[in-house]
Structure formats: structure tokens, C-alpha cells
């Protein structure tokens with residue numbers, strides 16, 4: 001299609017032609033012989049104009065050739081993993097980087113993709129393997145005098161330190177989740193309180209339907225904001241009230257569900273009364289007095305609410321945005337490595353269970369050593385060092401085609 005190949009790793013300008021010699025497009029060709037390529041295999045890149053028509057035509061011509069097919073979702077990353085170019089944490093982080101919307105997401109993904117997290121888990125795994133080797137040596141040479149008993153004391157002391165480090169790392173779960181998936185904010189309150197108007201004001205666009213009729217919103221309406229580099233997922237919900245239709249009732253059920261999963265709940269009220277027993281205990285709840293432009297100056301109990309604003313005039317909206325930004329910064333800021341995904345958390349939790357079991361002095365040494373092995377195996381699964389065939393499909397299928 002492009003004539004001869006340029007020298008390795010040098011961009012060569014070429015005219016791309018179809019089988020009849022007719023020009024399809026002009027652009028650059030890169031020739032990257034393996035193993036020094038992303039996948040580790042021989043690779044050629046065509047840099048073309050990105051219109052649908054050009055891309056369709058070029059892919060059409062390429063796939064007519066014998067043995068050529070389109071890549072499956074995540075196939076390039078999967079080949080890179082299989083050829084040892086990436087470990088699993090790095091491959092997942094690459095997926096995150098490709099879909100990153102905000103600066104915090106990008107930074108988090110780059111950190112993981114760069115291998116800092118993998119290095120931490122590898123270090124822990126090595127310590128566990130070392131500990132197991134020492135304990136097994138003690139078992140094997142129990143009759144001999146030259147294995148000092150203090151070795152095993154040292155090993156268990158180190159394992160206790162490791163268990164603490166693991167716990168601290170796992171505390172970072174929420175931080176990792178907020179950085180990766182965004183701070184979840186739910187807007188709740190009575191019908192007509194001005195929740196949808198507030199969402200629209202914060203999002204800067206007409207996302208949700210607004211009307212003077214109570215019970216307008218039923219489905220959850222989301223807006224994704226970039227506040228100070230952090231992704232904030234705002235959710236507008238159905239107004240809370242009793243004695244409503246089945247459909248509105250379902251909306252209310254979803255509203256409460258969403259609030260219980262949120263990091264922050266904005267409880268909106270136009271009257272300044274914030275009584276509702278339905279709000280969950282877990283998330284932080286801020287009271288927001290809406291429609292400040294309709295209030296009689298000074299007469300109403302403004303002090304009662306955490307924030308007072310008018311989405312109609314914009315008064316007070318910036319103060320709320322600033323506060324939510326600080327909240328995101330507070331929850332997701334910091335420089336310690338944090339677990340990025342549920343998959344990692346699951347293996348970390350299993351690792352911790354085995355590690356704690358290994359510390360139990362009631363168990364025979366053989367079993368304690370076995371728990372150390374199982375603990376190290378869990379860490380190996382995070383980075384993909386240990387039987388991972390079964391999870392590969394799940395991870396790489398989340399990539400888009402051609403990545």
C-alpha cells in the first residue's frame with residue numbers, strides 16, 4: 001500500500017495506493033521491528049488523515065489481504081502483556097490513561113502505568129517469599145543446631161510490619177476510587193427545591209428538565225465536572241416526598257440509593273427546613289438553601305444552612321463550587337500510592353487474611369508457611385505474575401478496539 005518501508009524508527013513520507021495504483025491518501029509510515037515496539041512484535045504504523053472515509057478505505061484494503069484482520073478489543077495491550085512489555089497493573093492503567101478526563105485521573109494513571117504500584121506489590125511479594133523460605137528452612141533443619149531461633153522471630157516481626165503497611169495501603173481505597181472514578185455527589189431534597197436548576201447551573205448547560213411542577217425529575221441525571229483537576233460526578237435525583245405514583249416512587253428509591261453510595265450529599269431546600277429521615281448516615285451531608293433571590297432579606301433563618309445560593313442569579317454558586325473542589329482535594333489529594341480498582345482490593349484483602357493467619361502462633365509452622373505462600377500468590381495475581389489466564393479476557397476486553 002505504501003511502497004517500501006522507511007528505516008526503522010524513522011518517519012517516512014509515502015503515498016498510499018489501492019490495488020489499482022490509485023491514490024488513497026498521503027502520510028507517514030513508521031516501521032518498528034520487534035522487540036523494540038509497544039507489543040514487542042514487528043509493527044508498522046500508518047499516520048493518515050483521520051476522516052471516516054480514509055480510515056474505512058485503508059482498513060478495507062488492508063483486511064482484503066491474506067492473513068490480515070482487525071485487532072480485537074485490547075489486543076495490542078494484551079500482546080504487550082504476553083510479551084512481557086507491561087504487567088497487568090500497567091496494562092489496566094494504560095486503559096485508564098486512554099479514557100482519563102481530568103488531570104487527577106491522568107496523574108493517577110501515569111503513576112500506575114509507570115510501574116510504581118507494581119514495584120510496591122513486587123517488593124511485598126518478595127518479602128513474603130523470603131519469609132516463607134526462612135520458615136521452611138527452619139522446618140527442614142529443626143533438628144540441627146546451626147539455625148538460630150531468632151531468625152524466625154525476625155521473620156514474624158517483619159510480617160507484622162508488612163501487615164500494617166498493607167492495611168494502611170488499603171485505607172487509601174477511597175482516595176484511589178475518587179481519583180479514578182471521580183467524587184460522587186448526589187443532589188437530593190424535596191420536590192421543586194431547585195435541584196435540577198442547581199445541577200444545570202453547576203454543569204453550565206441544560207442537562208436536566210426544570211419545571212414549576214413538583215416531581216419533574218425521576219431518572220437520575222448525571223453531569224461530569226472537572227473541578228480543580230478532579231472528576232466530580234454530580235447526580236440530580238427525584239424530589240423526596242410521600243404518597244406518589246409508582247414511577248415517581250421508583251425515582252425516589254433510586255434517589256436514596258444514589259445518596260447512600262455518594263461521597264457527598266447536597267441536601268437542597270427552598271424553605272430552609274431540612275427535615276427528612278430518609279438520608280443515609282454514610283456520606284457527608286451539606287445543607288443548601290436554594291432560591292436566595294426569593295427570600296425576604298434578613299427575615300429568614302439563613303444561618304441554618306451550610307450554603308445559601310440562587311441558581312437563578314448565580315449568587316452563592318461559586319462558593320459552593322469552591323467548597324466541593326476543596327472537598328475533592330481533601331479526599332483525593334496526597335501522594336501515597338492508593339489501590340486503584342476493586343480487583344486489586346480483592347486480592348489485597350485476601351493477601352491480608354492469609355498474612356494475618358500466618359501470624360497465628362496456634363498453627364503449626366507448616367501451615368503458617370503455607371499461608372505466607374498463599375498471601376504472596378494474591379499479590380502475584382494483581383500484577384499478573386501468577387495464573388491469570390482467566391482474568392485476562394475480562395481486563396483486555398474493556399479496552400477499545402485497536403488499543
Ligand SMILES: Nc1nc2c(ncn2[C@@H]2O[C@H](COP(=O)(O)OP(=O)(O)OP(=O)(O)O)[C@@H](O)[C@H]2O)c(=O)[nH]1
Nearest residue numbers: 191192193194195196197211215216217239311312
Ligand atoms: N426564583 C428562583 N426560582 C428557581 C430557582 N431555582 C429553581 N427555581 C424554580 O423552581 C422550580 C423548580 O425547579 P427544579 O429545578 O425543577 O426543582 P427540582 O428540585 O429539580 O424539582 P423536582 O425535579 O420536581 O424534584 C422551577 O420553576 C425553577 O425555575 C432560583 O434560584 N430562583
Ligand SMILES: [Mg+2]
Nearest residue numbers: 195196216217
Ligand atoms: Mg428536578
